[in-house]
Amino acid sequence: DWITLGFRMALARAPSEAELRMxxxxxxxxxxxxxxxxxxxxxxxxxxxxxxxxxxxxFSLNEFIYVD
Structure with a gap:
C-alpha cells in the first residue's frame, strides 16, 4: 500500500502497527x-x-533528516 511504500522509500523500513494506524x-x-x-x-x-x-x-521526520 501507499503508506508502507512511503515509509520504505523515505526511511528504508516498514511502518510499525502504530505508525500505520496513525x-x-x-x-x-x-x-x-x-x-x-x-x-x-x-x-x-x-x-x-x-x-x-x-x-x-x-520528509519532516527526524529519522529522515538525521542519519545515524
Missing amino acids: SLAFLESQINSRMARKISEPAGDLRCQALADFCQGL
Whole structure:
C-alpha cells in the first residue's frame, strides 16, 4: 500500500502497527478536510493531495533528516 511504500522509500523500513494506524487516520483526516473545503474536487485528486501531505510529513521526520 501507499503508506508502507512511503515509509520504505523515505526511511528504508516498514511502518510499525502504530505508525500505520496513525498514517491511515492522517490520510482520512486530510481527505475529509479537503472534501469540506472543495466540494467539486474529484475524489482521486483529494487522495493524491492527502498522499502528498503524508509524504511531506515523512520528509519532516527526524529519522529522515538525521542519519545515524
